[in-house]
Amino acid sequence: MNIGIDVDGVLLNTHKFMLKYGQRFFRKKPVEPSGYTIEEMFGVDGIPVLLFGMRWFLPYYCRKFxxxxxxxKVYKELKNSGNTIWxxxxxxxxLQHSPLGRYSYNALKKWLSRNGFCYDRLLLCDEHRAAQEKLSFCLKHGIDIMMEDNPxxxxxxxxxxxxVLLFDAPYNRKAVSENLIRVKNWDEAERYLRDQNII
Structure with a gap:
């Protein structure tokens, strides 16, 4: 099978990271604790968001979180069962053609490799058009199941x-569809994949 897997919010707890380090950086409680982005969560935009990225996102989240x-473990089981991982x-x-873009891209590839995520191909989407671009990728490459968190x-x-295996988070609780299977963690994802004889 062709398995699509998102990174942020699926392979690592992005929401937990933003709550913890956003409070530390912005020195205030979140205005919307269930927000999807740092902008929504803390009511900030522009330069403060960029500075947060330079202080915590790029050097810590992208490399060490x-x-x-x-x-x-489940990822390896998917691969070892003959599935193709996108x-x-x-x-x-x-996606930026700049030193910052190259840093982010290389940090992502190194983080995936260092943590044992051996994919067949890495596809990047524009943040502002992610839903449509991911749909295009999934249709083009015949993705059978996508692991995602963005509602x-x-x-x-x-x-x-x-x-879609939807990884549960405060910001996606209202998402409901017959093609959505909500899982709380990778243990639940593993049980579903075993039940479906995918691993």
Whole structure:
């Protein structure tokens, strides 16, 4: 099978990272704790967001933040079962043709490799067009199941007949579709994949 796997929010707990380090950096409580982006969560934009990225996102999150428990194990089981893994993500800055973009892209590839995520191909999407670009990728490459956390992307994919394992998070609780299978963690994802004889 062709398995699509997002990175942020699926392989690692992006929401937990933003809550913890956003409070430390902005020196305030989140205005919207269930927000999807740092802008929504802390009511900030522009230069403060860029500075947060330079202080915490690029040097720490992109390089050292740990993956979800059991994610690498299940990932390897998917690969060892003969599935093709398409790593499909809208990683911040990584599409920019600049030193910052190259840094983000290379940091992502090194983080995946260092943590044991051996994909067949890495596909990058624009953050602002992620839902439509991921849909295009999934249709073009025949993705059978996409592992995703973004509610807009998940609903777009599900609405176009693609099965989505939706990794539960405060910001995606309202997403519901017959093609969405909500999982709380990689243990639940593993049980579903075993039940479907995918691993």
């Amino acid at each position: 740990p993956p979800y428990p059991n994610s690498a 790593q499909i993500t809208a990683r911040k800055f990584a 807009d992307t998940a609903m777009t994919l599900a609405g176009n007949g693609i099965k």
